[in-house]
Amino acid sequence: MPEASETRVRTDDGRVRTDGGEAETDTAGADDVALDPWGSSTVSDYRKLFEEFGIEEFDELLDEVPNPHYLMRRGVIFGHRDYRPVADAMRNGDDFAVLSGFMPTGDPHIGHKLVFDEIIWHQQQGGDAYGLIADLEAHSARGLSWGEIDEHARDYLLSLIALGFDAEDGELYRQSDNRELQDLAFELGSKANFSEFEAIYGFGGETSVSHMQSVVTQMADILYPQLENPKPTVIPVGPDQDPHVRLARDLASRMRFFGVTEAYASFELDDAEKELVAACYEHLDPDEFDDHDLRCVHVADYLDDATPETLDELGVVAASDVVASARAKLDEAGMEPLRPRVRFLDRNATEEAFDALVEAIDGEKRVFDEHVDTFELSAEEAEELARQVEIENGGYGFLPPSSIYHRFMTGLTGGKMSSSIPASHISLLDDPQEGYDKVRSATTGGRETADLQRELGGEADKCPVYELYAYLLSGDDDEFAKEVYDECVGGERLCGGCKEQAAELMREFLEDHQEKREEAEELLDSLDIDLDSKRRGPGGEH
Numbered sequence: 328m329p330e331a332s333e334t335r336v337r338t339d340d341g342r343v344r345t346d347g348g349e350a351e352t353d354t355a356g357a358d359d360v361a362l363d364p365w366g367s368s369t370v371s372d373y374r375k376l377f378e379e380f381g382i383e384e385f386d387e388l389l390d391e392v393p394n395p396h397y398l399m400r401r402g403v404i405f406g407h408r409d410y411r412p413v414a415d416a417m418r419n420g421d422d423f424a425v426l427s428g429f430m431p432t433g434d435p436h437i438g439h440k441l442v443f444d445e446i447i448w449h450q451q452q453g454g455d456a457y458g459l460i461a462d463l464e465a466h467s468a469r470g471l472s473w474g475e476i477d478e479h480a481r482d483y484l485l486s487l488i489a490l491g492f493d494a495e496d497g498e499l500y501r502q503s504d505n506r507e508l509q510d511l512a513f514e515l516g517s518k519a520n521f522s523e524f525e526a527i528y529g530f531g532g533e534t535s536v537s538h539m540q541s542v543v544t545q546m547a548d549i550l551y552p553q554l555e556n557p558k559p560t561v562i563p564v565g566p567d568q569d570p571h572v573r574l575a576r577d578l579a580s581r582m583r584f585f586g587v588t589e590a591y592a593s594f595e596l597d598d599a600e601k602e603l604v605a606a607c608y609e610h611l612d613p614d615e616f617d618d619h620d621l622r623c624v625h626v627a628d629y630l631d632d633a634t635p636e637t638l639d640e641l642g643v644v645a646a647s648d649v650v651a652s653a654r655a656k657l658d659e660a661g662m663e664p665l666r667p668r669v670r671f672l673d674r675n676a677t678e679e680a681f682d683a684l685v686e687a688i689d690g691e692k693r694v695f696d697e698h699v700d701t702f703e704l705s706a707e708e709a710e711e712l713a714r715q716v717e718i719e720n721g722g723y724g725f726l727p728p729s730s731i732y733h734r735f736m737t738g739l740t741g742g743k744m745s746s747s748i749p750a751s752h753i754s755l756l757d758d759p760q761e762g763y764d765k766v767r768s769a770t771t772g773g774r775e776t777a778d779l780q781r782e783l784g785g786e787a788d789k790c791p792v793y794e795l796y797a798y799l800l801s802g803d804d805d806e807f808a809k810e811v812y813d814e815c816v817g818g819e820r821l822c823g824g825c826k827e828q829a830a831e832l833m834r835e836f837l838e839d840h841q842e843k844r845e846e847a848e849e850l851l852d853s854l855d856i857d858l859d860s861k862r863r864g865p866g867g868e869h
Contacts, residue, residue: 376406376566376569376732377406380569380573381408382406382407382408382566382569382732383406383407383408383409383410384405384406385399385402385404385405385406385407385410385731385732386402388407388410388411388414391411391414391415391418392414392417393414393417393418393452394452396444396445396448397801397802397803397805397808398441398444398445398733398798400805401797401798401805401808402734403441403733403734403797403798404445404563404731404732404733405732405733405734406566406731406732407729407730407731407732408569408572408573408576408729408730408732409576409727409729409730410561410729410730410731411729412559412726412729413449413454413559413560413561413729415559416558416559417452417453417454420453421558421559422455422556422558422559423449423453423454423455423558423559423560423561424454424455424456424457424552424553424558424559424560424561425445425446425449425450425454425455425456425457425552425560425561425562425563426446426456426457426458426459426548426549426551426552426560426561426562427442427445427446427457427458427459427562427563427564428458428459428460428461428502428545428548429442429458429459429460429461429483430461430464430465430468430469431460431461431462431465431471431475431476431478431479431480431482431483432465432469432471432479432746433479433746434479434482434746434754434755434756435482435483435486435754435755435756436744436746436752436753436754436755437736437744437752437753437755437795437798437799438735438736438744438752439483439486439755440486440490440755440799441563441733441736441798442563442564442733443486443487443490443492444490445563445731445733446458446487446492446563447487447490447491447492449561449563450492450493450496450497451491454561455497455498455552455558456492456493456496456497456498457497457498457499457500457551457552458484458487458492458497458498458499459499459500459501459502459505459548460476460480460483460484460499460500460501460502461502461541461545461548462476462480462501462502462503462860463502463503463537463540463541463544464502464541464544464545466537467535467537467538467540467541468538468541473860473862473863474860476860477858477859477860480501480858481851481858482755482756484499484851484856484858485844485847485848485851486755486840486844487499488847488850488851489840489841489843489844489846489847490840490843494850494851494854499854499856500856501856501857501860502541502544502548503860503862504856504857505551507551507554508544508547508548508551509544509547511547511550511551511554512540512543512544512546512547513543514582515543515546515547515550515578515582516540516543518578518581518582519542519543519546519574519578521539523574524539524542527570527573527574528542528570542571542574545571545575546571546574546575546578549562549571549572549575549728550575550578550579550723550725550728553723553724553725553726554723557714557718557723557724557725557726558726559726559729560726560728560729561728561729561730561731562575562728562729562730562731563730563731563733564730564731564732564733565732565733565735566732566735567735568730569730569732572728572730575728576727576728579725579726579727579728580725580727581674581675582675582722582723582725583674583675583713583717583722583723583724583725584673584674584675584676584677584680584713584716584717584720584722585671585672585673585674585676585684585713585716585717586671586672586674587669587670587671587672587706587709587710587713588669588670588672589601589667589668589669589670589706590667590668590669590670590700591604591605591608591665591666591667591668592623592657592660592663592664592665592666593660593663593693593695593700594656594659594660596653596656597652599645599646599649600649600652600653600656602643602645603630603641603643603645603649603650603653604626604653604657604665605667606641606642606643607626607629607630607641608621608626608665608667610640610641611625611626611629620664621664621665622661622662622663622664622665623656623657623658623660623661623662623663623664623665624657624658624660624661624662625665626657626665627654627657627658630650630653630654630657631654633650638650666702668693668700668701668702669700669701669702669704669705669706669709670698670699670700670701671684671688671698671699671700671701671709671713672697672698673697673698675722676717676720676722677720677721679720680716680717680720680721680722683716683719683720684699684712684713684716685699687712687715687716688701688704688712689703690702690703690704691703736752736794736798737791737794738751738752738791739751739752739753739765739766739768739769739770739791739792740769740770740791741770741791750765750768753765753766753833753837755837755840755841755844756841757837758837759833759834759835759837759838759841760834762830762833762834762836762837763830763831763833763834764830765833766792766795766826766829766830766833767826767827767830769791769792769826770790770791770792771785771790771791771792771822771825771826772785772786772787772788772789772790772791772792772793772815773785773786773790773821773822774786777821780818780821780822781818781819781821782818783818784815784816784817784818785815785816785818785820785822786816787811787812787815787816790815792822792825792826792829793811793812793815793825795829795833796808796811796812796829797812799836800829800832800833800836811825
């Protein structure tokens with residue numbers, strides 16, 4: 328969620344714009360958008376995530392999500408990576424899953440509640456739900472003892488259940504106790520290497536092996552819901568966890584037996600070359616050539632005379648080196664017919680799986696040593712066939728996991744909310760009166776005096792107390808959240824009364840939550856999850 332110095336622009340209906348809006352302060356270079364899963368990462372300008380990492384704006388698909396959660400409606404969930412398959416599955420009643428994990432390094436607090444709520448909401452929409460305790464990560468990356476981990480793990484699970492997670496329908500587990508997960512991590516490790524860990528996470532010679540192992544375990548966590556049945560899966564996280572999501576998507580692809588791509592001849596084209604050749608195929612008329620057949624050499628000759636005007640006519644933007652490389656490949660292919668086809672690339676297939684794929688493809692096809700071309704299947708049909716053959720022949724058939732990203736929550740004292748600064752956050756275990764007192768003492772976005780507040784209005788977009796209303800205290804009531812915002816910026820609402828109302832609501836929330844935690848104790852004890860670790864050893868890497 329945003330730093331207190333960030334200004335967020337709102338749409339006409341009061342929602343926070345998920346592109347971050349135009350900041351009043353100069354955020355150039357802020358954080359260098361360094362996403363570190365184990366650091367104290369903050370993001371001062373969320374737009375940079377769209378530009379530099381390819382995270383997509385959630386607003387663009389909000390209308391495709393049935394019954395969207397209020398965190399989505401209010402722009403708290405601001406971005407996603409490939410969430411559309413999950414939204415489609417929800418609308419169509421198809422299988423999908425949600426998973427997120429918690430590193431038990433301290434008490435669960437209201438920042439963690441965002442992720443709890445996202446898991447629970449997806450479960451309520453019909454998804455298979457998974458909540459995990461990242462105890463291997465806590466031990467190896469943060470150096471916690473197993474006794475400390477045991478204590479905190481119980482607290483996270485109790486809060487998750489108390490907030491509405493259906494533990495009898497979903498699955499809760501600890502990384503250290505899940506053998507299927509560890510077996511999957513071992514397999515994924517064969518597709519990862521140290522050089523990419525170095526590039527993604529900054530690992531070096533001093534990084535412990537167990538820390539590296541914990542990363543592969545997290546990759547297995549992300550793909551775990553697909554072990555029995557490949558399905559769209561969403562991972563709700565803060566943007567600092569995006570490096571894990573990107574690596575998991577890469578590993579899911581590397582584990583596949585077959586890659587599916589579109590092609591135009593027996594040789595391979597890169598994406599830019601393919602776009603150029605596709606445009607040529609659509610533009611050129613085969614009847615203009617002697618045998619009424621479009622051949623590779625014909626397109627090569629056409630590109631040999633290509634000018635900027637030619638490319639404009641084709642509707643493509645291609646650098647001169649792309650034109651030259653595509654032309655060279657086409658010229659070498661000579662009189663081979665240029666025909667669109669779907670290609671199955673052999674990535675990891677066994678001989679038996681490759682033969683089974685060839686047998687399963689109906690209609691015209693061309694079989695090569697390391698790929699098969701089909702002329703009668705769409706790319707979507709080919710993807711489904713490749714996955715089916717893979718699963719029938721001992722593969723996983725993983726779909727690329729999706730993710731959604733929520734804003735970092737501002738600490739009650741300003742700056743980032745931190746578990747190590749008690750006054751900056753409200754623990755879900757805090758005494759209700761203590762929660763009340765923390766809100767009453769919180770920093771606000773108010774003006775220096777009441778008269779200025781009435782004249783200029785408050786700065787709700789810079790106010791940690793308003794965030795409490797928007798992200799937690801208003802619940803599903805959008806009108807109430809908007810009313811608080813409008814009264815603040817309109818000068819009608821003064822900080823003293825606003826904080827008093829928020830403090831009372833926080834006390835009520837904590838009282839209710841802790842009653843439900845007590846009710847969840849018996850259920851948690853009945854689950855097949857060991858909260859008393861038998862592991863021994865000192866803390867891990869600090």
